[in-house]
Amino acid sequence: MVETTKTQVEIVEGGTVLSPIGFQAAGIHGRLRKTRKDFGLLVSDKPASVAAVYTQSHFQAPPLKVTQASIAKQQKLQAIVVNSAVANACTGEQGLSNAYKMREMISSRFGFPEEYVAVASTGVIGVQLPMDKISYGCKTIEPTSFGASDFQQAILTTDTCEKATCYRLTVDGKVVTIGGTAKGSGMIHPNMATMLSFITTDATIESEYLQAALSVCVDKSFNQITVDGETSTNDMVLTMANGSVDHNPLSPEHPDWNVFTEALQLVCEDLSKKIAKDGEGATKLIEVNVRGANSVSDAQIIAKKVVGSSLVKTAVYGKDANWGRIVGAIGHADATVHPDDCDIYIEGQLVFSKGTPCSFSEEQAIKDLSKEEVTIDIHLHEGDGIGTAWGCDLTYDYVKINASYRT
């Protein structure tokens, strides 16, 4: 059996989607917005294996349909073209036709087969893409090896900062890199679409196995964050593995499989936390760890219920060590819970034990809850299941941002 430890995976400070070998990117002002960058392109030097996870919304936007059609053909991608400002969602037949045109323009300009091109859009929904501007973008954008930051900026909507991460590992003794970027769930403008993430790696791996790894990682990261419980029409995570590092192809049988999935998990987790922390109006990242649950699924359900509770979020904003809010949220989670066995810690301080509150230092709690990152630990004493979820506090600014846009 293979032993893997955290020490085999290391973070690459300042790393991006262009840290892995064989990728280029660009981000430009495509004139969809007044001044900010709004049009991006990420390309691989050669056709890459691909894995994707899409929104579960019934209202899936045209760009997602086009991307799914591309990937379905050969399970390969060489380019991802993205625009912000307009999400091309709830746009009917014309929206779908526009998304296909956007794909075609990149395909013909760079000579990639159409099915090697993915399309992503984010921004206002219910509005058609301005195709003259999209066409301008497709004609003028020039990917380079130093375009990562421009690309990261071009995909943002109401995010307050670029989001990037990168990890390095060794496969068959060779250095493999995984980089990622994301745009968050800020939804300041009305009808704004939500979460996009693009991950690159120079690892050699078939799409089938990349997909298996990504699905597991997304379940424990992007699917465990919540800003306000909403799912957008355009959410998508796309991963390209271009095989620029020549090692034995990764699969669950490969001795370094666990190291690879661990690194991919860290990339997904980092990006998820950055998104949660940059939630609308948020001042804090909240992490909820559940252990001792009957199953991993139970632990994840409870963690997400607690971090998603408006009352928990508001209490954390108010620096209130309000175990009652946490009990309330655990109480109606669809999972096995025996109240008399349940312990709750806020920033390491036990506040609730075996079904009743403990005496604890309010002074310390206020100090702890003033931090930018607040951790809540819950021990259920039911079994071995563990799970984590991330979110943010609920503030006056969340209401302001979302109430006052159009009136």
Add this chain to the structure above:
Amino acid sequence: MVETTKTQVEIVEGGTVLSPIGFQAAGIHGRLRKTRKDFGLLVSDKPASVAAVYTQSHFQAPPLKVTQASIAKQQKLQAIVVNSAVANACTGEQGLSNAYKMREMISSRFGFPEEYVAVASTGVIGVQLPMDKISYGCKTIEPTSFGASDFQQAILTTDTCEKATCYRLTVDGKVVTIGGTAKGSGMIHPNMATMLSFITTDATIESEYLQAALSVCVDKSFNQITVDGETSTNDMVLTMANGSVDHNPLSPEHPDWNVFTEALQLVCEDLSKKIAKDGEGATKLIEVNVRGANSVSDAQIIAKKVVGSSLVKTAVYGKDANWGRIVGAIGHADATVHPDDCDIYIEGQLVFSKGTPCSFSEEQAIKDLSKEEVTIDIHLHEGDGIGTAWGCDLTYDYVKINASYRT
């Protein structure tokens, strides 16, 4: 087959839990709080059939356990004793023992069998009942035929108003009355328990059938309101039917069964809407009607998802006719939805039709959204399922109330 119409059921203006024959009540200042009434008693002249619905929270409070134990014995009740200020939740063995003592004190003072007494508490959780004050209340409270308003006041916590409703119908040609009161889901104080409702009727009906009727009604009323998606440790709906009106016992075979269930449904619905409208910091009642769903269950799920969406709630607060928020909420409801068939109306104005937005009058929408009650209609064109849910807007005051209590 029996034909029933709305005209057979009529509202009793100013009616209360004491409008049905054979009930008495009182509400006093039992010294749990500084000045407000905090201790109530509702009694029936004779043992009444009973139906109950309890919180689904894993953390079920001691008073609920005692009430369940009472009802389990003979399915009869003659008294409901309630205190506010302290919920007696998360209080362990001592809390359970105190709830039993509270039952015993009422039982011995009024000469009811212990199993004819139900106990309810609402208020701060994690704190033991002050038994000296509970004892004082049990010894001094005197139910009368004019104590309805006092009782209604005594059960309130952070509600801004008393809640009462009453309907009248005829069974076998005789007038039957159903009255109800409730306390709402205001949760200003930390760890405050939530929703209580008490319903009385002079109808003659076995507990078994009363329970069947109540369960159906609660599913379409109390279970379809949401202020912030939270379930409390103490939620309970209790119904007593004392048979003071002598008619053939009601059952699904009785020709007036449908009229009775309709009246009970109206009582539950009225109280539910009053609770939703009095949500913390709320300025508006939001009603979401879904029709054309694949099933009643699908319609109810979607209605509740929309009315519970923080983004929909905030948009309504901001008078923003933001169909995108509604699409977002419908999009991730666990129900059958075909976006291309979906229509959305805000206060009767079509804003989204067959998967794409419509042009509509923004001016009219702002006027409509300035009302105290806002209705959103959704037509899915899938089947015959209909469902309704109620909630309130999300305001600065919600954040203020819930963030600033203890710091």
